[in-house]
Amino acid sequence: MAEKQNSDKKSHWLDKENNVKKIIWALCIACSLSIIADLFYHKHTHYAAEDWIPGMYGWYGFIVCVFLVLSAKLLRKILMRKEDYYEEAEDD
Amino acid sequence: MTELPPGLLLIVGAVIVPLIPRVMRNAYMLALPVIGFWGLLIIPEGVHFSFDIFGYTLSPVRVDGLSLLFGYIFHIAAAISIIFAFHIKDTAQQMAGLIYAGAAIGGAFAGDLISLFVYWEGTAIASVFLIWSSRTDAAYRTGMRYLIIQVGSGVLLLAGAIIHFKEAGSLDFTKMGLTGLGPALIFIAFGIKAAFPLLHNWLQDAYPEATITGTVFLSAFTTKLAIYALARGFPGTEMLIWIGAAMTAFPIFYAVIENNLRRVLAYSLNSQLGFMVVGIGIGTELALNGTAAHAFSSVLYKALLFMSMGAVLYRTGTVNWSELGGLYKSMPYTAGFCIVGAASISAFPLFSGFISKSLIIAAAAEEGHWIVWLMLLFASAGVLHHSGIKIPYFAFFQHDSGMRPKEAPKNMLIAMGLAAFLCIAVGIYPAPLYAILPFQTNFVPYTTTHVVTQLQLLLFSALAFTYLIKTGLYPPALKSRNLDFDWIYRRLLPHLLKIFARTLVSADRKARAIFIDRIDKIIAGVFRHHGPEGMLARTWPTGSTVLWVAVLLAIYMVVYFI
Structure with missing residues (x-):
């Protein structure tokens, strides 16, 4: 289906390794800023942990995401089958 | 007449679609939800078109804040x-889409359980044609499973309604809570369509x-009608908090490893429904407003995401993670719209998810459900990953x-553009949406705390993604199928049935063998005595017969004298 177009020859901004690095750096800076921002305003919170730990949402987000992806990866060992797993059974 | 039963216009309008010439058909079909939407703006609140039948009072149209909100978003989604x-060009698909949307709209305005049942089954039957229209064997089988489950939900609803009528003496569809067998059956019926854990697999x-365009219809109506029904019938039912929390969390593990990106979206849709179910379970005004608002915004961003993946499927013939990549170079608009949908579902500030999901999370925190609150934050961080x-x-x-591939066709771009525009508009200026929520609210989503904490959550989740990709820990794309609960009825039960049938057949064969053996022996015995060589089959001379008669007579006389 893929149709070649003249855009194929055009170089894209994201094709350059350097620019991808720039994005990652920007993300790191944004993360730091979001933590630093915690120091400059009065937080309206429901739970004590939100006050104790600066950037609690950030740490929590990072940890649960790593947990989510790695445990999902482990689940593959139990759950993963061939792509046509059900089709074989149903064709019987 | 100024008022029209909501939804009916789309259903009746669908019936005459085949008569409309092709050049005018698109305009005609688009006009139906537009006029229907206008009808909602002028219909007064209250119960309309009530009538008595066999001693029951049915009220097919009941207009209030909650129904109107779902009515609006269903019309927008239909358009x-x-x-x-x-x-x-497929007339059957065009009709199915319209009837399906009309039935969902009608369901959101049904004032009694019988009317609800009629619309409930209407959505089931109309929508299955959007799956069958793919015209593949797999779609046919999937459609059959889908239909059985959906119609089954309707049967439970009807049974529950009848029992509820006997128990409570009313068919009115109002708040009932889990107060008896009737409401319990209705609860399960709603739970099936809302894709509760273990009842969810029909969705994925x-x-x-379904067809490329059919999935966009499907993503909007069935599950949201179920959310509406739960919010109407079972607000504040505590069990729903836990069901909902489980629903937000477990599908996202599947979403992370799933290869088919439309199935990833189905899992993430399931998780989003969980947020709404939690809101219903908490049942405070803030929480129910959150559920209604989140249903509204999720219809938009989910449709947008399914449209963008539909456009990819349309142009490349696949939506598999393992085969795609780099499409932004030739499909930049579709990529842009997809990113808007992604930002909305992730609840970035200035996008629709942010101003709706936060009501539910705030309600969970306010009511002191801290475990649920942590689970909702987990799902909020996770959604950034998988969607x-x-x-x-x-x-x-x-x-x-x-x-x-070429950029998506113009009509697809317009539809995606509209949805993207609404996602951003609602995100930037939520006041009109807040104004139509079922309860008055003065909730302010854009506080410094909320914006900063949400950005922390999302930015660090993005950082986690970058970390996992850069270190190679992120699971690779694999052509695969992951087992889910449907394995029970697609593999285990058929397998057990086969074993059962096999043992039955062999037992039957043995029983027959023994029986036939007996008959053979009997026949052999009879043959021995009566066969050509048999004792009893010999032809006896008359003399011996006379002798035997004499013997019998003698015995008779002896017996007589004794």
Whole structure:
């Protein structure tokens, strides 16, 4: 289906390794800023942990995401089958 | 007459679609939800068109804040889905889409359980044609499973309604709570369509098999009608908090490893429904407003995401993670719209998810459900992975797949553009949406605390993604199928049935063998005595007969004298 177009020859901004690095750096800076921002305003919170730990949402987000992806990866060992797993059974 | 039963226009309008010439058909179909929407603006609140039948009072149209909100978003979703399907020439699909949307709208306004049942089954029967229209064997089988489950939900609803009528003496569809067998059956019926955990697989089974345009319709109506029904019938039912929390969390593990990106979206839709179910379970005004608002915004961003993946499927013939990549180079608009949908579902500030999901999370925190609150935050961070980043990144960026498909057709771009516009508009200016919520609210989503904490959550989740990709820990794309609960009825039960049938057949064979053996022996015995060589089959001379008669007579006389 893929149709070649003249855009194929055009170089894209994201094709350059350097620019991808720039994005990652920007993300790191944004993360730091979001933590630093915690120091400059009065937080309206429901739970004590939100006050104790600066950037609690950030740490929590990072940890649960790593947990989510790695445990999902482990689940593959139990759950993963061939792509046509059900089709074989149903064709019987 | 100024008022029209909501939804009926789309259903009746669908019936005459085949009579409309093709050049006018798109305009005609689009006009139906537009006029229907206008009808909602002028219909007064209250109960309309009530009538008595066999001693029951039915009220097919009941207009209040909650029904209106779902009515509005269903009309908008119908209009967007119709534009997205402008290129379709298949009359059956066109009719199915309209009837399906009309039935869902009607259901949201049903004032009694019997009317609700009629619309409930209407959505089931109309929508299955959007799956069958794929015209593949797999879609046919999926459609059959889907239909059985959906119609089964309707049967439970009807049974529950009848029992509820005997118990409570009323068919009115109002708040009932889990107060007896009737409401319990109705609860399960709603739970099936809302894709509760373990009742959910029809969704992940059906949505990826439906047609490109059909999935956009499907994503909007069935599950949201169920959310509406739960919010109407079971607000404040505590069990729903836990069901909902489980629903937000477990589908996202599947979403992370699933290969078919439309199925990823189905899992993430399931997780989003969990947020709404939690809101219903908490049942405070803030929480129920949150559920209504989140249903509204999720219809938009989910339709947008399914449209963008539909456009990819339309142009490349696949939506598999393992085959895509680099499409932004030739489909930049679709990529852009997909990113808007991704940002909305991830609840970035200025996008629709942010101003709706936060009501539910705030309600959970306010009511002191801290475990649930942590689970909701987990799902909020997770959604960035499986929908916010995975969908746009692996389809449009990552490594270059070499595919250079054309940009999506104009009608698809317009539909995606409309949905994207609404996602951003609602995100930036939520006041009109807040104004139509079922309860008055003065909730302010854009506080410094909320914006900063949400950005922390999302930015660090994105950082986690970057970390996992850069270190190679992120699971690779694999052509695969992951077992879910549907394995029970697609593999285990058929397998057990086969074993059962096999043992039955062999037992039957043995029983027959023994029986036949007996008959053989009897026949052999009879043959021995009566056969050509048999004692009893000999021809005896008359003399011996006379002798035997004499013997019998003698015995008779002896017996007589004794």
